[in-house]
Amino acid sequence: MSDSRLGVADAAGSAADRAALEQVRGLLLGEDRARLIALQQRLEDPERPVAELAGALSDAVRLRAEDERFIAALQRPVDQCIQHSVERNPQGLADALFPVMGPAIRRAISEALKGIVQSINQAVEHSISVKGLRWRIEAWRSGTSFAEVVLKNTLLYRVDAAYLIHNDTGLLIEHALAETQTTLKDEDAMSAMLTAIQDFIQDSFTGANEGLESVEIGGRSLWVLRGPKATLACVITGMPPRSLREQLADTLRDLHLSYRKQFEAFDGDKSPFAGVEPLLQDCLTLAYRESSEDKARVSWLPWLLVGLLLVSGLGWLGWTQYLWDQRLDAARSRLEQAPGLVVVNWRPSGGRRVLLLADPLAESPAVVMADAEVAAWLDLQTRPYLSADAPILLQRLRQQLAPPATVTLNLSGAVLHVDGQAPEAWIQGLSALQVLPLGVDRMDLSALNREATDLLARVQAAIDPPTGVELTLDAAVLSLTGVASWDWINGLAESVAELPGLVGCDNQRLVVAELRQAEAIVQDLNGMLFAFGESNKLLPDAGPRLDQAAAQISELLALQQTVPFGLEIDVIGFSDQTGTERWRAWLRERRAEQVIRQLGERGVPTAILHPLPGPGFEPSDDLAAVAEQAQLRVQLQPVPLPPCWVR
Amino acid sequence: MESRKICILGDFAVGKTSLVQRFVNNQFSDKYLTTLGVKVDTKQVALDDGRALKLAIWDVAGTDTPTQLFLRYTRGAAGYLLVADRTRPETLEACVRLRDAVAGTLRPLPYVFLGNKSDLVDQCRLQQGIAQARLPDALDWLETSVLTGEHVELAFRRLAAGMLSKPPSQV
Structure with a gap:
């Protein structure tokens, strides 16, 4: 109870204290007190800071829009928000993006169609050229389609140069060139004019933010990729694929992301773009492809x-x-x-x-x-028949008529000529033929003679003896006497060999005409003298004798060609008895040699001439041996007659 | 070396192309002026302080009223030469219109005013004082003659120096 009262008293006291305290506060703080109370209420109200932040948020975002940290901080929650929104209500985002995506999709489709049209154009263009024919062969060989081969061969390109141009000023920011390229005369002027052309096209034709995309210059292309702040212009050799444009567009986009502020602030000072050149170099390297021409050329080997x-x-x-x-x-x-x-x-x-x-x-x-x-x-398959060819017909006639060896048959057209000698009986049989042999219309027997019945007459007819040769028959043995030529005597054996009725032939009494002639010459030559002076010099009258001797020796040699008789010619030198025996012997040798040499000069082969020194004075009794002369001594060995025929 | 885009602007037949030809070696044919409405040449100038600057000089076809294409061509310029014919005072008014169009559409750019054809002394009716009064924001007001070469190179050098040293003045 007391506590209760005490509490009441305390409550009364504390109320008074609080009132006093409030009064003191009022005196100390004055007007600030109301502000403090307001501040306290503000702190204690959870809704109030949110409302205040909502009011200031847009200004705060605008202030920090350029701050990289702020952008990085917002990136993740914004990504998550968009993702969440798409998951929850995709239609809403699609509706919101439609105005943007529509043109983007149309442009992407347009780019793809351009690529297809370009490929088709290339295929059509190359299908009727020489190169196209080569590619058709390649397609046939490799089993691939022609279109694939065309694409493989045409998608060869090289980015020769890349220029980064500032859109507003038209100034060249940076450029990169392939190693094989030479720099342009004035890249700044070129880039400025390109920008002017872009401006002109945009103003004259499109009016939108679209402009020139590519320019064809002979075998090269100039691709122009325009970004918001800068333009990437690339000079390309060959046939670049459309995908290259996307790669270059990526590079341009990266450049804008990395150098956005620098692009905006660019006034001609290129120093902030020190890192651009490697990126442009990448444009060259990433697009470069080795030409397949060399490989193709090698593969032809x-x-x-x-x-x-x-x-x-x-x-x-x-x-x-x-x-x-x-x-x-x-x-x-x-x-x-x-x-x-x-x-x-x-x-x-x-x-x-x-x-x-x-x-x-x-x-x-x-x-x-x-x-x-x-x-x-x-x-080979043969069928028999009877031929009317002349050689066969004659062969058949010989079989049928069996003519003797002395009869020859010849055909002239259908006329049979029968020549030669035949026995009486055979001629009568031939004449008595009732039917002529096949292939023969008529027979000509005008040159057909009956064989001689007398043996001697037949022999004479067979051997045709020359004049001076006599024939005698003794018991059917033929004996011949007289002079005949060597050739006739030699052929005699053959001529009489087949004579019917003859049993022998004796020719040993025949004289060879050529031998007789040779012996007469030898007789003239033998003992022929050639006079010398005191030494080994011939006297002037020896010349005609030497000429005669040479001519006769040559005649002997010619006869020897027909009749192989032996011939030895010695030339014997002589001397008188003056001088010593040694001198005389020397003189005899020289004189023999002198005559041989003189005959040799007149065409006589010296091999058949033998020098022979004559005997000295003592004890010779030959008068010639003491004369100043030389003498010929010729010996002829006759050849034996060939045997005629002995049965 | 730094580069700058400058334009040379003015009315028809005030002598712009002749001024450029007097100053540079031609890279492109003058036919681009009639087809594209512009022709670009380059020239390297040495400044008094020893620096060098490469100028890309866009010679824009003459006009007394700025068109959309005219403004496209002037976009990105760091400065320009404004040329009037001293024998035709009305060309000064075209300069004023072009100056206003550039400043209004893009931004105020440093420029040098050139009173050209000064060699035609007897016919000169455009006095420098009038030009200074009408174009008070110019970097300089020069009397030029393509015939004699008077002040031609000076004009480019003055503009180059002004672009590098002075911030753009407000009209």
Whole structure:
């Protein structure tokens, strides 16, 4: 209870204290007190800071819009918000993005269609050119489609140069060139004019933020990629794919992300763009592709070799076939020309079969062809027939008529000429023929003589003896006497060999006419003297004698060509008895040699002349041995007669 | 070396192209002026303080009223030469209109006013004082003659120096 009262008293006291305290506060703080109270209420109100932040948030974001840290801080929650929004209500975001995506999609489709049209244009363009034909062969060889080959060969390009141009000023910020490229005369002027052209096109044609995209300059292209602040212009050789444009666009986008502020502040000072050049260099390297022309050229080598081998093989086969055809033609020609053979059918359908008509008297076709390999390869089929060819007809007549050896048969057209000598009985049989042999219309017997019945007459007819040769028959043995030529005597044996009725022949009493002539010459030559003076010098009157001797020796040698008789000629030198014996011996030798030399100069072969020194004065009794002269001594060894015929 | 884009502006036939030809070696044919409405040449100038500056000089086809294409061509310029024909005082008014268009559409840029054809002394009716009064914000007012070469190179050097040293003045 007391506590309760005390509490009431305390409550009354504290209320008074608080009032006093409030009064003191009022005196100390004055007007600030109300502000403090307001501040306290503000701190204690959770809604109030949010409302105040909402009011200031837009200004705060605008102030920090350029701050990289602020952008980085917002990036993640914004990404999550967008992701969450798309998951929850994709249609809303699609509706919001439609105005942006529509043109973007249209542009992407347009770019893709441009690429397809470009490829089709290339395919059509190359399909009718020489290069196109080569590519068609390549497509056929590799089993791929022609379009693929065209694309593979045309998508070769190289970015030769890349220029980064500031859009507003048209000034060249930076550029990169391939190693093989030379710099332009004035890149700044070029970039400024390109910018002017872009401005002109935009103002004149599109009016929107679109402009010139590419320029074709001969085999090169200038691609212009325009960004918000800068333009990337690339000079490209070859046929770049459309995908390259996307890669270059990526580079331009990266440049804008990295140098956005620098682009905006650019007034001609290029120093802030020190890092741009490597990026432009990447444009060159990333697009560079090695040309496949060299590879294609190298790959022709094996094909060339294969082609050469193929051509060589075909050439060899063709040549071999040509030679074989030549042999077949030659064989056919010989068959067609052979008497008694007729080619009826030669290799029908190019096969091996050959059909022939063959007379039984004709030669074998295989022999006629004279080519065993061809004859073995061909399938020769023969049918018998009777030939009217002259050689076969004559052969058949000889078989039928059996003429003696002294009778010859000849055909002139259908007339049979019978020449020579025949026995009476055979001639009578021939004349008595009732039916002429096949192929003969008439027989001419005007040159047919009956054989002589007298043996001597037949012998005379057979050997035709020269004048001066006498024939005698003794018991059917023929004896011949007289002078005859060496050749006639030699042929005698053959002439009488087959004479019917003759049993022997004696020719040993015949004299060889050439030998008789030679012996007469030898007789003239033997002992011929050539006078010398005191030394080994011939006297002037020796000349005509030497001429005569030389002519006669030459005549002997000519006769020796016909009749092989032996001939020895010695030249003997002589001297008188003056001087010493040694001197005289020397003089004799020289004189013999002098005559030989003189005869040699007149055409006599000196090999048949033998020098022979004559005997000294003592004890010779030959008068010639003491004269100043030389003498010829000729010896002829006659050849024996060939035997005639002894049965 | 730093570069700057400058334009040379003025009415028809005031001698802009002749001024440029007097100053630079031609890179492109003058036919671009009639087809594109602009022709660009470059020239390196040495300043008094030893620095060098490469100028990309856009010779914009003459006009007395600025068109959309005219403004496109002047965009990004660091300064310009404004040319009037001293024998035709009305060309000064075209200069004023072009100056106003550039300042209004882009931003105020440093420029040098050139009273050209000063060699035609007897026919000169445009006095420098009038030009100074009408174009007080110019870096300089020069009387030029393509015929004699008077002040031609000086004009470019004065503009180059002004672009590098002076902030753009407010009209």
